Amino acid sequence: MIVNSILYKSSILKVARNFSTSTQFSPRIIKQEKPILTEELCNQFLDKNPDLLTLRKLHSKIIVDDQLNSNSSLGLKLMRAYSACKQPAITRQLFDEIPDRNVVFFNVMIRSYVNNHRFQDAIFVYKNISSHGIHPDNYTYPCVLKTCSCSSNLGVGIQIHGAVIKAGLDSNLFVGNGLIAMYGKCDAVLEARMVLDGMNQRDVVSWNSMVAGYAQNGRFNEALEICKEMKLERLRPDAGTMASLSPAITSTSPENISFVKAMFDEMSDKGLVSWNVMIAVYVNNSMPNDAIELYSQMEIHGIEPNVVTLATILPACGDLSAFMQGKKIHEYVVRKKLAPNLVLENALIDMYAKCGCLVEARKIFDEMRNRDIVTWTSLISAYGMSGQGRDAVDLFSKMLESGLIPDQIAFVSVLSACSHSGLLTEGRHYYKVMTDEYKIVPRIEHFSCMVDLLGRAGNIDEAYDFVKQMPLEPNERIWGALLSACRVHSNMEIGLVAADRLFQLSPEQAGYYVLLSNIYAKAGRFEDVTTVRSIMQSKGIQKLPGCSDVELGNKVYSFLVGDRSHLQSEQIYAELDVLFGKMKELGYVPETDSALHDVEEEEKEGHLAIHSEKLAIVFALINTEPGTPIRITKNLRICGDCHIAAKLISKITEREIIVRDTNRFHHFRFGECSCGDYW
């Protein structure tokens, strides 16, 4: 750092003498001396990872000095330095100008291409190496194998394997590791395993590469088996092992998670990466509380989180709607000046969006210098989930104007925004744009958005036709979307078709069973009602009790339906009574038919079971300052009665109430909801 700033101000020659004697220098001496550029000085500069500008200045000095310019070992260092500055073309120029190159120059050239993602060029240099009378060595092979790994080039990889055997280098540890990694990346785990088994010397990296091979192919159990095998060879899993495992640890079994946690705990020298991976394991397996717990453990262990840690933990905050926790992380990002960072800011946008803070999400978006498809998609789905479909659609157009190419996920976000806001025309339009213009093959998510869009807008027949003509096998979500649409629009005929298909698929989700038994009851098919109920019982499927979370201070408080266990319960119920009185003055009539949505019907008005969101809202009302927005997260969809109640409470108490249910956000303000009663 010091070196660079000095170099900007004065010529490199002035500081040179000074550098030859010490690394610390005083500016006073610099101005007096007129040093001479020597090879040793050049080496010292080049070893300090100079930036491009510094490097160019030094290079220009070297060029005018015949002796230095013809020094090929200096040329090699220059090549390396330009490569580190992402200048493979300049590296190549230097390479071409150097006479009498030995294998080392070729190795550096190839590595420059690989590290700068010029894989074809790297392979080209390798393939021409023998025409220069040079034989690839134990440095060349790992490097060209990495090229094949990075570009999934199995064909060339196999050729190289052959050359390796011919050259008698197949017993070399580094070459062997390179082969394992190459085969693993190219989905050839069997071959990778054969190389591993054939090696007469193996280290942690050999095993880690094999772990990565299985993990990248989603073969989690085998990846774990390798971890066990390496232990038998008395090699301890390290941070690299954890990192190699990580691609496969989404939605895995509790046993596997425990295994990884035990491995993590036993690790003597964990390092930041292991912590990050362990947190990611929890986040990717729907264990956000454990993720946040481990994150706070980091602080206790004196380990400072980095950008990756934060980008990993933020989705957990989003999952829990842990606004305070998320905000703290945002403050940390600001304090540590970690932004601008694309991935991190994208994660912040999504976190705020999932906490119902559209304004904050938008602020981050507006202040970003660079935005990618993820940035836009996050904000589009944020608006979509809040029922601001117009804004979502406008954003999508702006995104196109900015020149970004939407991917299939971007289309999911805009299509689901349309379905949440009933934007039928726009939804149809974007579906057509996606398939016709961008040639994106629709996935089950897109079909599900379209069925939801058409069905909820009342076009049940069209929605059903859509299901019938889709090339994929409809899943529970598709039939579920159609069934709810049928219930909203009282279409018993298609509703029963959907119900029967849903029944055949027999999802292990309570929500659909409730929906099923309700429609069968409505159709008078009481035998089917009994069957559904008894299947639920025999399968041990519990009706999911309604539960609402609300964050207060640094804690998240949970309320179950009819909850009386809370310390402030009496106060909550008393306040609720007062509110009910005021609501009735405004014309509130309790709505008992909440069966339109996947909620339980058992709790009729006046009975003990008050829905959890009402309890959570009143709890927040009592415990926060007037005017503070209230954020609730519910594990089921909000029912009609609670929806009306929340609207009235927002009016009576002049509070903004934000309820996130399983499907979307409801922003209640001044007696209205952002969904416009369309949900």
Add this chain to the structure above:
DNA sequence: CTAGGGTTAG
């Protein structure tokens, strides 16, 4: 001059 590894949207 050397190999293996981490994060985001649905």
